[in-house]
């Protein structure tokens with residue numbers, strides 16, 4: 001790194017701890033990691049911050065529903081986020097939790113500064129509050145929130161207010177002048193029209209609950225959760241600290257270069273946050289860059305719709321695919337870390353290649369497999385393995401040879417280097433990936449035309465030379481492709497790099513060797529590293545496996561471990577209503593959303609919306625006896641049961657393997673949903689579902705049974 005490198009401070013939104021992470025959250029974090037790696041390789045002193053947003057009524061209610069104190073609840077969920085980022089190899093430099101002491105002190109300091117600047121006053125207010133969005137909204141009593149459609153609550157409170165109205169002109173100037181860059185334009189325009197529409201003063205304290213940071217000198221009030229949350233961007237890097245090192249850190253990194261945010265939270269970042277900063281006499285962040293939403297079956301993937309896909313599903317399934325493929329290819333068994341990072345790269349590539357950044361995009365397991373096979377297995381992976389095998393057969397990287405033959409690829413590579421660099425700088429990740437793919441196609445085309453595998457068999461020197469030239473050209477292009485793709489797929493590109501005999505890609509990036517890429521870096525005679533499959537082709541069945549795993553996590557293990565629809569019962573069988581593969585037929589909740597976490601200590605989630613007796617009659621619940629219970633190889637959570645209904649026997653797969661030893665179930669009477677459509681999991685058909693209550697903080701299943709002896713096949717009504 002140069003003496004005084006340029007700094008780059010980048011943030012993700014901090015995630016609410018009322019829901020466990022899904023791939024919508026992973027999306028923001030992945031984009032941030034790609035950017036952080038890109039800026040680091042450019043030699044910039046990069047600080048990448050992420051963390052969790054842990055205060056507010058929503059979190060308090062989730063903790064109550066789970067029956068545990070909010071701090072304990074926040075500790076648990078925050079750890080699941082952090083563990084997931086670690087599992088995916090996300091290179092965050094700072095992890096802030098709004099319950100951190102340093103954050104609380106920083107927020108209180110900010111509050112005092114705002115008070116001293118005369119921007120805070122105390123007043124009484126009655127308004128409609130949306131608990132889900134943690135914001136007052138301008139609607140009639142009982143009306144739904146215009147943002148999320150959930151019913152608002154009427155709240156009258158003595159509140160502290162922030163004089164947002166006084167910042168209208170300054171905000172307009174800030175945005176119009178581009179001093180605050182907002183991307184994409186659609187978001188910028190929305191924000192501007194919101195500001196032009198007139199700004200009302202903003203309520204910034206609450207007295208109706210206490211899960212928050214106390215207002216200094218008036219502890220009856222807690223600080224509004226968005227003021228608390230936004231301040232993470234400064235408290236994490238030292239604002240409010242008395243320590244000189246922390247203060248120096250703040251002076252070094254603030255203002256942030258980029259706040260990456262989802263498109264629905266741009267108002268908070270582009271209006272409230274700059275106004276707070278201006279009022280506190282601090283510089284405003286340089287840019288706010290918004291991502292669109294990941295949709296699943298046409299609606300936003302979200303905990304409240306129950307249509308989430310968990311990142312763990314993809315990591316588990318693709319990781320296992322990688323492991324078994326390596327074993328099949330007689331390679332050494334990879335470490336779990338290797339499998340996780342491979343799978344994380346697949347997800348990274350898919351999300352950034354498939355969805356033009358800034359727009360909404362659909363996620364599906366089928367699309368994931370199709371894209372993986374097309375671009376990574378058949379494209380990049382296949383090119384690398386073909387070329388490296390041929391190069392190995394001739395004892396190492398050949399001399400460059402005839403320049404004319406190499407020229408078109410060299411030109412294509414120069415073009416790719418420039419355009420990929422620009423694409424990253426403009427957040428056009430899809431273009432970066434397609435530029436890289438175009439270079440792969442060009443090299444493939446050149447190889448097909450030259451056919452070095454044939455020419456190498458010839459005894460003519462000219463043909464040998466041509467073959468060697470084409471291989472030199474191809475392997476040099478692979479080096480550049482690999483360097484360009486590094487921020488997108490840091491782990492697999494590092495493997496290719498070492499197979500090229502170039503050592504550690506991370507270290508090369510750290511030394512600035514990926515910054516100014518030019519043709520010709522691969523020295524003739526370079527000995528290749530150990531070969532090995534990079535992207536083993538995936539069978540379409542992997543999509544079904546992931547879909548089953550997702551279903552299984554949701555349905556069989558009981559209460560949603562992410563979070564389920566407001567009012568959804570947590571009992572296992574009713575969780576079929578939260579099947580992520582079927583859009584919820586329920587309207588958005590009719591009361592302000594109270595997330596149903598697994599129950600503990602007798603705290604129950606709210607009731608599901610009413611159904612008629614006819615709705616209930618559709619579900620055929622029967623008594624059955626377990627005849628056979630056994631584990632399913634490589635499915636940690638599933639048991640295969642054979643049950644006797646009296647009038648027939650059938651096979652059912654149940655996600656209870658972590659909680660019940662198979663032998664303890666044999667002979668036991670259970671309740672099953674007997675008319676559930678059959679479905680395949682792990683290649684086995686499941687004909688029904690075993691009913692269980694979901695208990696404790698982890699939603700452990702407890703099988704339903706009877707105190708009296710009940711005959712087999714009896715129906716529950």
Ligand code: MSP
Nearest residue numbers: 013014015016024025053229230261262293294301
């Ligand atoms: N806690 C606030 C942010 C405070 S920042 C000072 C919050 N948290 S959140 O957990 O609800 O959302 C965090 C981020 O995840 C947001 O940027 C949001 O857009 C993103 N996503 C949540 N679901 C998503 C999708 N389905 N798709 C893409 N991003 C999504 O808001």
